[in-house]
Amino acid sequence: xxxxxxxxxxxxxxxSCSAAQWRNxxxxxxxxxAYMRHESGINYVKVNAFYTGASVDSLLNVMNDTKAxxxxxxxxxxxxxxxxxxxxxxxxxxxxxSPWPVSNRDMVTHSCLSQINERDYRMDxxxxxxxxxxxxxxxxEPVRGYWLLKETEQGLxxxxxxxxxxxxxxxxxxxxxxxxxxxxxSFIALNGLISDxxxxxxxxxxxxxxCETFNRQEVK
Numbered sequence: 001x002x003x004x005x006x007x008x009x010x011x012x013x014x015x016s017c018s019a020a021q022w023r024n025x026x027x028x029x030x031x032x033x034a035y036m037r038h039e040s041g042i043n044y045v046k047v048n049a050f051y052t053g054a055s056v057d058s059l060l061n062v063m064n065d066t067k068a069x070x071x072x073x074x075x076x077x078x079x080x081x082x083x084x085x086x087x088x089x090x091x092x093x094x095x096x097x098s099p100w101p102v103s104n105r106d107m108v109t110h111s112c113l114s115q116i117n118e119r120d121y122r123m124d125x126x127x128x129x130x131x132x133x134x135x136x137x138x139x140x141e142p143v144r145g146y147w148l149l150k151e152t153e154q155g156l157x158x159x160x161x162x163x164x165x166x167x168x169x170x171x172x173x174x175x176x177x178x179x180x181x182x183x184x185x186s187f188i189a190l191n192g193l194i195s196d197x198x199x200x201x202x203x204x205x206x207x208x209x210x211c212e213t214f215n216r217q218e219v220k
Contacts, residue, residue: 051156076096112211
């Protein structure tokens with residue numbers, strides 16, 4: 001489903017920042033990762049990726065397969081869909097395993113999928129406060145970000161931006177270093193799943209809808 005990993009915002013202009021503010025961290029032929037400092041000390045992270053032969057539906061199907069989430073979402077041990085307000089939205093609980101002595105984390109996010117034009121889609125994600133499984137994990141919040149998906153004849157272009165505060169006492173430098181490594185590992189692993197036939201040739205579990213009400217939510 002929609003972790004996320006991944007990845008969350010609700011406002012259209014949350015990341016309206018000039019290109020000069022982003023610092024490149026990783027670059028390969030089909031994957032680029034950059035970061036930008038937030039006043040909290042935790043980085044915004046931006047990903048641009050291209051997956052040959054993939055489609056919007058194949059990505060959404062990977063996201064919807066919660067059992068497969070640990071195969072591609074780095075440090076994630078489980079993802080649970082708490083509710084589906086409608087076919088465009090999902091509220092999701094994500095649990096992260098951390099190596100000792102770092103405490104485990106969890107996260108509750110609400111996502112909404114909208115269609116921009118015939119081939120372009122946007123999924124916004126924001127942290128929310130709802131009933132979730134009992135846990136001793138430290139809650140990751142606020143979370144805000146989005147996925148921009150553009151389907152072409154050659155494959156799928158993805159732009160993903162995310163801000164997620166893990167809270168706790170971890171130093172900012174360690175949080176930022178770990179986040180960059182985890183997101184790189186996740187997008188590399190995603191490349192191995194998104195081309196699987198079971199994701200390529202199945203209809204998506206999500207149907208784009210109107211996210212105007214969703215976008216007026218306050219980040220929790």
